Amino acid sequence: MKYWREPLDRGRCEVPKGKVTIIDKRCKGCRFCVEFCPRKVLEVSKGFNEKGYHPPEIARPDDCIACGFCELVCPDFAIFVDQQASCPPPAAKAPKTQEVGAH
Amino acid sequence: MTEGHDEHDLQHHNGSSSVHRDRSGTVALHERHHRETGEHPLDHLLRPGRIPHIWCTGCGLGVVLTAYLNGIQKAGVDLDKVAIVSGIGCTGRIAGYINLDSFHTTHGRALPFATGLKLANPELKVSVISGDGDLFAIGGNHLIHAARRNVDMLVLCVNNFNYGMTGGQVAPTTPVTARTQTSPYGCWEHPFNLPYVAAASGAVYVARWTVLHARRLVESVAEAVRHPGFSFIEVISQCPTNFDRPNKGGEGIDLMHFYEKKTVVKNGIDPKEADIGLYTPIVCGKFVDQSKPTYDSCYTNMCTMARGGKK
Incomplete structure (x- = not known):
């Protein structure tokens, strides 16, 4: 994800992780979840559901941050997100941000 | 056996x-x-077997229903004391989908029914969810008087700028120059500015959101349910089948992108400045938040006074 500027507490924040579940048979193919996902986790699938719509598919499951906007914006109760264990803060992997903070 | x-x-x-x-x-x-x-987390609040609902692909009413259910849970009220009343129209179908005490009244009479409900059983948390045609056309008079009396209830008005269920006729909210079934050359009537009408009639909580502002709508519903008095929330929704097709507004998703780009959030402004034209920028936000004695408390006080101070 591109940042307009680096958030000051980025090194200390844990990023939540989500697991998206799609109830295919309820989907009416409006694409709200696909277009308004802030991390672009979903894509429109090539396959059809039983009503003849293209339901979304999870293209990048690791990118989900469990914001839950897809669940809120779905008009058909066809998608929901479970929050999983959070990822460790990026600082643990890249101590560079801490060095920058120390200056 | x-x-x-x-x-x-x-x-x-x-x-x-x-x-x-x-x-x-x-x-x-x-x-x-x-x-x-693997079931949806809101399934326990939806009547079993009623989903999928009848609303078209790209319609915002499903989002309003989701937001309402989330908001009422967030408000922390006893769900056994919640009553939902709705009138006729696409939005009026909402009462039939919610697995709480709900009533689907005759056209335009959701507010009188809800007022009676609240007076007979003051501990109920009454919500009226209906469309612009039901609340402001045939039920317009009921709305201004319910707001004037400050009856303690939440009114969630979904505005899709036309009579969607009957095929897309001119409504009191249709913007000037909009084409509909009954205005093939463009509407020439001045529309209502719903938050302005509600605020001028005496509503104590007035807000407007679009269906894209789902998260703010949830917060607003939770806040308005807890707010004593007549709370009014207008939700702007697209009607891709009957309104946006003749007006070349595109599909549901195009309208959502329009809301994303052209909505301005201005909390606390005079609702008079929140007029809506055909695909012009929409002013959203919480416009009015004040407190005033409610109808049932005034009525109880008056009864006590008439009895000479005895309860």
Whole structure:
């Protein structure tokens, strides 16, 4: 994800992780979840559901941050997100941000 | 054997129903259960077997329903004391989908019914969810008087700028120059500015959001349910089948992108400045938040006074 500027507490924040579940048979193919996902986790699938719509598919499951906007914006109760264990803060992997903070 | 089976069924039924009845404390439990079984976390608040609903692809009404259900849970009120009243129209169908006490009234009469409900049983949390045609055309008079009396209820008005269910005729909210079934050359009437009407009539909480502002709408519903007095929330929704097609507004998703780009959030402004034209920028926000004695408290005080101070 591109940042307009680096958030000051980025090194200390844990990023939540989500697991998206799609109830295919309820989907009416409006694409709200696909277009308004802030991390672009979903894509429109090539396959059809039983009503003849293209339901979304999870293209990048690791990118989900469990914001839950897809669940809120779905008009058909066809998608929901479970929050999983959070990822460790990026600082643990890249101590560079801490060095920058120390200056 | 049969008896045992019946008894088991009955027990099972009673068991699940008691869980349903005790909704206030078990909402989180329900959600977890649903998530574990792969069902939607709001399924316990939807009438079984009624989903999929009848609304078109790209319609915003499903989002309003989701936001309302989330908001009412967030408000922390006892769900056994919540009553939902709706009138006629696409939005009026909402009462039939919610698995709480709900009533689907005749056209335009949702507010008188809800007022009676509140007066007869003041501990109920009454919500009226209806469309612009139902609340401001045939029910316009009821709305201004319910707001004037400050009856303690939440009114969630979904504005899609036309009479969607009957094929897209001109409504009191249709913007000037919009084409509809009954204005093929463009509408020439001045529309209502709904938050302005509600605020001028005496509503104590007035807000407007679009269906894209789902998260703010949830917050607003939770806030308005707890707010004593007449709370009014207008939700701008697209009608891709009957309004946006003749006006070349595109599909549901195009309208959502329009809301994303052209909405301005201005909290606390005079609702007079929140007029809406055809695909012009929409001013959203919480416009009015004040407190005033409610109708039932005034009525109770008056009764006490008339009895010479005795309760």
